[in-house]
Amino acid sequence: MPAAADATPLALVCGGGSFPMAVADSALRDGRPVVLFAIRGFADPDSVQRYDHEWIHLGAVEKLISLLRRRGCHDIVIVGNVLRPHWWQIRLDLMTIRLLPRILAAMRGGDDHMLSRLAEFVEEQGFALMGAHEVAPDLLVPAGVLGSVQPRPADLEDARIGLDVVRTLGPFDVGQGVVVARRHVQAVEAAEGTDWMLERCALLRQRGRVKLPDRAGVLVKAPKPGQDRRVDLPSIGRLTVEMAAKAGLAGIAVEPGGVMAVGMAEMVREADRLGLFIYGIAE
Amino acid sequence: MPAAADATPLALVCGGGSFPMAVADSALRDGRPVVLFAIRGFADPDSVQRYDHEWIHLGAVEKLISLLRRRGCHDIVIVGNVLRPHWWQIRLDLMTIRLLPRILAAMRGGDDHMLSRLAEFVEEQGFALMGAHEVAPDLLVPAGVLGSVQPRPADLEDARIGLDVVRTLGPFDVGQGVVVARRHVQAVEAAEGTDWMLERCALLRQRGRVKLPDRAGVLVKAPKPGQDRRVDLPSIGRLTVEMAAKAGLAGIAVEPGGVMAVGMAEMVREADRLGLFIYGIAE
The missing domain is CATH 3.40.140.80 (LpxI C-terminal catalytic domain)
Incomplete structure (x- = not known):
């Protein structure tokens, strides 16, 4: 990890459960600033508000990317459950709609396949997808x-x-x-x-x-x-x-x-x- | 299968469910006589009584072997469920008790292991253990x-x-x-x-x-x-x-x-x- 990226705030795209907060706490203990990008309907509002955060909608990729850039983030960690979304929890913006064919193609062929496609996309946009274990090895x-x-x-x-x-x-x-x-x-x-x-x-x-x-x-x-x-x-x-x-x-x-x-x-x-x-x- | 054995009545050691009767019917259709050795508490009495049969207790190996010999059987097929026996359904005779160390040893190491030990024992006693698929290939x-x-x-x-x-x-x-x-x-x-x-x-x-x-x-x-x-x-x-x-x-x-x-x-x-x-x- 380059020192420059290490100095940027860590972006935690955050679904449900207590796991995202455990990762945030661990990174903060290491002295790294953290911004939660909390997914509406999944992330727990009471927990989220204890951290520097932005709310996002599931499916709003364009919005997420512009927020990541505005907050000067480089490293992204995605944590927490996004089980069984309801249609009203999903907001497709223009970029997401353009990405739909790639998303659908990635959904075929198993979780691993989907995750590598996601990592590819994140990197194309100039960010780095990291694992929770890399930013919170004490977990x-x-x-x-x-x-x-x-x-x-x-x-x-x-x-x-x-x-x-x-x-x-x-x-x-x-x-x-x-x-x-x-x-x-x-x-x-x-x-x-x-x-x-x-x-x-x-x-x-x-x-x-x-x-x-x-x-x-x-x-x-x-x-x-x-x-x-x-x-x-x-x-x-x-x-x-x-x-x-x-x-x-x-x-x-x-x-x-x-x-x-x-x-x-x-x-x-x-x-x-x-x-x-x-x-x-x-x- | 030797012709001599083929002429002997087929012994069907018979647990619960309708599968043993389907095997019996198939063998009978092939012109082979069948004797059901119906396990008390598992085999369905109404179905069993439609066939030439003997009742046996789970665990009474000596009794089973003497019945098999008396009936002139050579080929044995074991079919049907013997799930969750209660203690009062099990009758250990002397031979079974002597076999207990072998039975317990066979129970370690998975189903396949147990079945091969069982086949070995049956053969030692001068019988042949056959598969339901061998006597009822139409199933x-x-x-x-x-x-x-x-x-x-x-x-x-x-x-x-x-x-x-x-x-x-x-x-x-x-x-x-x-x-x-x-x-x-x-x-x-x-x-x-x-x-x-x-x-x-x-x-x-x-x-x-x-x-x-x-x-x-x-x-x-x-x-x-x-x-x-x-x-x-x-x-x-x-x-x-x-x-x-x-x-x-x-x-x-x-x-x-x-x-x-x-x-x-x-x-x-x-x-x-x-x-x-x-x-x-x-x-």
Whole structure:
């Protein structure tokens, strides 16, 4: 990153959830000014107003670019959920409409494809698309055991199998999450997301479809191999720990440096309280 | 198969569902006598009594073997669900108790491993474990389009991707089913089973988490590569078609010769009525 760009305010294009604010706080702790470009209808107004910010509409690319230029931004990070937009939340300006064929073409062929096209476009406009992990590296889950609960040998084996599954599924642009229990793959995450998969694992046990002792099995999360890490690194948090506990799992294992955690200290406290380990898989 | 064995009555060890009866009917149509060894609490008594049969308890291996010998059986097929047995449904006889260490060892390491150990044991006792597909080949879904609805090029592409995913996951002993829609993997089946996965796909659309036009996406089923096909070939039926329709899919694609269908004609009629294709993927 050139020193000149580093001095410019960081642009955080900000959807829903608490993740954008965690990234902003981390960058501010590093002494870098931050401007939130908060997407109306998604970003939380109460949180947004605590930061230097601009409101934007989803789909208003031209407006966003002119605001980015006016604020002297160079580095852009896109964070937070933009799930299920309603039509009235989308405002297409002229530039967006001109871009529609490219946007539609990018939407074919999986998330990774779309994200690389987005990065290309941002660069054409003279900006740089960065990953949350680059501006807020303290949000990445490190290698090793995080809390006071240690994974047992059977857990380490489950973690290893889970990591293999995620990596094997990489070419299909799917499966940042998988649950392995006693060497059996219990669930593979696709479009439903991690929370829903963990709910399913809890039900599989309740309904007796999967018979396991309590605290057996590991949730494994890792980025897809070759994934553009600038957008959408997998993440875990306190809720993930709670849902993993409800699913009867022994802990959570992640690819170190490849998975983010919002509220890491709080998450680890909760894991300790519930008796789950959190482990950055040592290779 | 030696001619001598072929003349002996076929032993169908029979759990729940209608699948065992479909296999019995198919063998009988071929002129082969059949004896059902119906597992108490699982096999349906009304259906069982229409056939020459013996009742057995789950877990009573010694008793089963003596019955098999008394009936002059040589070839054994095991079919039907034995899901979630209650303790009072299990009767361990002396032979089973002696076998317990082997059974427990076989239960580690995935379904495939367990099935090969089972086949080994059956052969040691002088019997042969056969697959339902060997004694009832007319239950296998053939290559090509089965009903009157044709898959479109986009569906064929989804089917191909789905088959790749199933084959890639083979080494992990998981995923006989997968849903692919417009080149995106929507869901991967693990311990939850096909029906549950299809319910999830329906919910993913209802909740707007996946946005697709109606009748887009394909359920793909195929045996795991290297799977011992003598037990537990994947299957589809009328219910699968109905659930695929509710999930908004365009059709069902299977590995021809690798997936069984109970009530094939009825299933195809239902698929035609609902506008879904059923397709044995041509390689």
